[in-house]
Amino acid sequence: MKFYLVALLVFAMVFRGISANIPGLEKISKAFTSSKTKELQGLLKADDSLGNAFKTLKLSKMPIGKDGFIETEMVVKFLSSRNFKVWSQHAAKLNKEDSYGAMITALTNVFGDKNVAIMVLLGKHSRSSSGVSKKLETALFNKWYTVDKYRTADDMFAKVLKANRDTIHGYAREKFIWGDYSKYITNRVMNY
Known part of the structure; x- marks a missing residue:
């Protein structure tokens, strides 16, 4: 349950363009960002x-x-x-x-x-x-x-x-x- 809340928070921050200095946040946000971008680039x-x-x-x-x-x-x-x-x-x-x-x-x-x-x-x-x-x-x-x-x-x-x-x-x-x-x-x- 805790992971889902963190993932939801990260997704909301990435979607809204909010940046925060939370350890590990950059890796998680890159994972969300890059998968969608890679999917689009693959088209x-x-x-x-x-x-x-x-x-x-x-x-x-x-x-x-x-x-x-x-x-x-x-x-x-x-x-x-x-x-x-x-x-x-x-x-x-x-x-x-x-x-x-x-x-x-x-x-x-x-x-x-x-x-x-x-x-x-x-x-x-x-x-x-x-x-x-x-x-x-x-x-x-x-x-x-x-x-x-x-x-x-x-x-x-x-x-x-x-x-x-x-x-x-x-x-x-x-x-x-x-x-x-x-x-x-x-x-x-x-x-x-």
Whole structure:
């Protein structure tokens, strides 16, 4: 009975991301973590494309919103899920030079540029998904600037977010994306 209580406590701590300095806890938590991760990694083949891996790991079935509205909690759950982490590791193996760029391409193929931009914005404000979201944001902005040739934030605002610049204050999320992209362009031009 005592073992089950300890195992339940460890599982709850691992699931919630709580860390404690309890002797032996790290070994037990690694045992729980690695078995599920290994199971997910076993589903992937070394030569699977990112798109196929995305489907195999059932990421395309994970909701990011409801009723056409992208929700913060669902995006954070998606970006911090074990499936997404395994998928990002697979991306790093397939594309060592620009894994986040490859991930952005795959994500925009599934969700579209605007939805990915909103997902990145929402993910940046949660501790569990901020690291990956910031890297994805940089990759997305690099794509917009170098590939899509959106040289101004206003270009991106109109073409990607499909919003009217004259009424920018009516689009809260889009306004923040516009602001972040403006900063990105300024930094890129200033550091060129």
